[in-house]
């Protein structure tokens with residue numbers, strides 16, 4: 001439609017007649033009223049208000065009308081479009097309200113119903129504590145090493161300088177999978193097939209395996225499950241966990257061992273918590289020591305101070321952690337390492353015990369029963 005056509009008579013234009021406009025409007029209003037839901041209303045909206053709807057097309061014709069007709073028809077079409085758009089809005093609001101009311105009913109949740117969902121589990125604190133300890137050593141460049149739980153007696157005892165008659169080998173301490181008729185010390189790795197088979201009583205056989213597998217310098221941390229023939233009670237379990245450490249290098253001394261222990265304890269219990277060594281005996285270390293850490297709760301202040309008892313260390317000021325020492329040269333020789341050139345240190349301790357005093361767990365049985373009410377409070381440490 002270009003220039004206005006002055007001689008144009010709007011009455012002659014079918015599409016713009018008042019009754020035509022009213023019909024378009026009524027059709028739109030009827031369509032909106034008939035739309036039963038928002039999707040249907042959307043269809044009706046496209047049909048009656050889009051650029052190609054009858055009223056929009058009629059609106060386009062107005063430009064070509066003479067001035068007076070333009071005013072009259074403009075009012076009529078504009079009025080009709082206004083009504084249509086108001087009706088659309090009103091119907092939209094009505095249908096939305098209906099939908100909201102329906103959703104509220106349909107999707108109502110009865111919060112008083114008992115739940116039938118599984119509550120999520122949690123990682124066992126023995127696993128997370130063990131990983132925490134490993135991390136301290138991995139950060140110092142140590143490698144995590146693991147070995148079998150069903151172990152040759154040679155790795156568990158002989159290579160570690162346990163004499164054949166050592167009491168730890170007795171059936172009442174060790175679970176034998178296959179017993180030998182003695183003579184353990186004469187056996188060697190070549191005769192593995194004839195050695196007894198045990199459930200490992202400590203993670204120390206992983207030291208032996210690590211030394212046989214690698215060339216020094218060797219820095220390994222060995223976490224794992226170990227077995228002893230104890231009855232399950234509040235302070236014993238026949239299956240428990242240890243972390244053991246082995247360092248073999250040129251010129252290592254007790255000072256390196258002590259520094260490493262201090263660092264570990266500081267990293268796990270807070271900077272400045274000290275360790276002390278007390279003489280002890282292990283066949284595989286010489287000299288050997290029992291290691292204690294200063295109580296990280298009372299820092300020794302409960303000792304001789306009945307007004308401030310400490311239940312973490314039973315007011316002793318120190319907490320026993322595990323065993324340690326310089327690797328016995330006989331063990332180095334059994335593992336093919338020259339004791340003239342290399343020395344090493346090792347230490348090992350039980351994770352259950354550490355978990356007990358670190359978190360005030362009073363009964364070891366809680367750790368083995370697998371009840372999530374025990375594990376969940378430790379949180380989701382990754």
Ligand code: PHE
Nearest residue numbers: 202204323324325346347348
């Ligand atoms: N393996 C010893 C135990 O289970 C602990 C230990 C490890 C002691 C390393 C000294 C050195 O009791």
